Amino acid sequence: MSLAKELEALKEFQCPDGKCVLSVYLNTDRANQDQQKGEWKIRLKNGLKKLDEYLEVSGNATQLKNYRKLKTKVKKEILGNQVNLQKSVVIFGSEEGDLWSVHYLQLPVETSFYWENYAVVDQLESLQNDFPMSGVILTNMDEIKIIDTALGEVNETRTYTFDPNTEDWTFKEGLAAAEHIASGASHVDQYQQRFEENMNRFYRKMATNIERMKRDRKWRTVYLVGEPDMTRTMKAELRVDVSKSVNKNLNNARPSQVLANVFK
Missing domain, CATH: 3.30.420.60 (eRF1 domain 2)
Known part of the structure; x- marks a missing residue:
C-alpha cells in the first residue's frame, strides 16, 4: 500500500497500554553536502541508541524489550537495502500492535526518531501538502x-x-x-x-x-x-x-x- 493511502490509518493507530510505536525519519539524500560519506549511518546508529538509553533509564522492561526488537528490525531493513536508498527512509513499527510500514522516498526529510503510543506523522502531513x-x-x-x-x-x-x-x-x-x-x-x-x-x-x-x-x-x-x-x-x-x-x-x-x- 502506498504511503499516501496509509497515512489516514497511521493517524488513527494507537497503543492501548503505554508507548509502543517507533517512528523513524532518516535523511539519506547523497546530494546533501553532509551526506557525501554515508553520514546517515552514524545518525541512524546514534538516534536509535538515544532512544535505547532513554528506555533503559525509564525502567520499563517490557517497553525496552519491544523497542530493542524493533531497533534490530529497523537496522536490518535499512542496512540491507542500501542500494534502494533514495532521499529518505520513513519507518513505523510496533511490536505489540503488529505495525510495520517501510517507505523509501524521493523527498528529503528531517532525521528524527520517536517512541510514542502513536505514529508521529507530522512530517508526512507536511510533505503531503507540498x-x-x-x-x-x-x-x-x-x-x-x-x-x-x-x-x-x-x-x-x-x-x-x-x-x-x-x-x-x-x-x-x-x-x-x-x-x-x-x-x-x-x-x-x-x-x-x-x-x-x-x-x-x-x-x-x-x-x-x-x-x-x-x-x-x-x-x-x-x-x-x-x-x-x-x-x-x-x-x-x-x-x-x-x-x-x-x-x-x-x-x-x-x-x-x-x-x-x-x-x-
Whole structure:
C-alpha cells in the first residue's frame, strides 16, 4: 500500500497500554553536502541508541524489550537495502500492535526518531501538502509513460503506445516502442516525419486520457518530462495546468530516477 493511502490509518493507530510505536525519519539524500560519506549511518546508529538509553533509564522492561526488537528490525531493513536508498527512509513499527510500514522516498526529510503510543506523522502531513497526488507524463514520439505519484513514491506506471495504422494510443503493459516500429531506416524516417507533422492531433487524443486520469485519480498537479518540442506540444493540448516541465528524455530511466529529476 502506498504511503499516501496509509497515512489516514497511521493517524488513527494507537497503543492501548503505554508507548509502543517507533517512528523513524532518516535523511539519506547523497546530494546533501553532509551526506557525501554515508553520514546517515552514524545518525541512524546514534538516534536509535538515544532512544535505547532513554528506555533503559525509564525502567520499563517490557517497553525496552519491544523497542530493542524493533531497533534490530529497523537496522536490518535499512542496512540491507542500501542500494534502494533514495532521499529518505520513513519507518513505523510496533511490536505489540503488529505495525510495520517501510517507505523509501524521493523527498528529503528531517532525521528524527520517536517512541510514542502513536505514529508521529507530522512530517508526512507536511510533505503531503507540498507533494500531493500527481501525474508525471513522459512524452515521446510513439510512447507516453504516466507515473502516478504521491509523497515522492511511485504508485503506478502506465505505458501507452501509438499505433500508426489506427492513429490511436493503446495501453500496453511491457511493450517497448521498438516492438511496434519496423526496423527499416526509410520506414522509421517516414514514420517520424508523419508523426512530427501530426503531433498536435496525435497528442490531443492522449491529452483526453490524461485529463480523465487527473480527475479520476484526484491529481492536484501534473508534470511533463521529455524533449522540449514534445512537452510544449503536449502542454498546449492539455486542458489542465502543468506545474513544471523537465526538458529531458528520460523514457528509459527508472521511475525513481524520473521523480528525482522532477522533484529536485
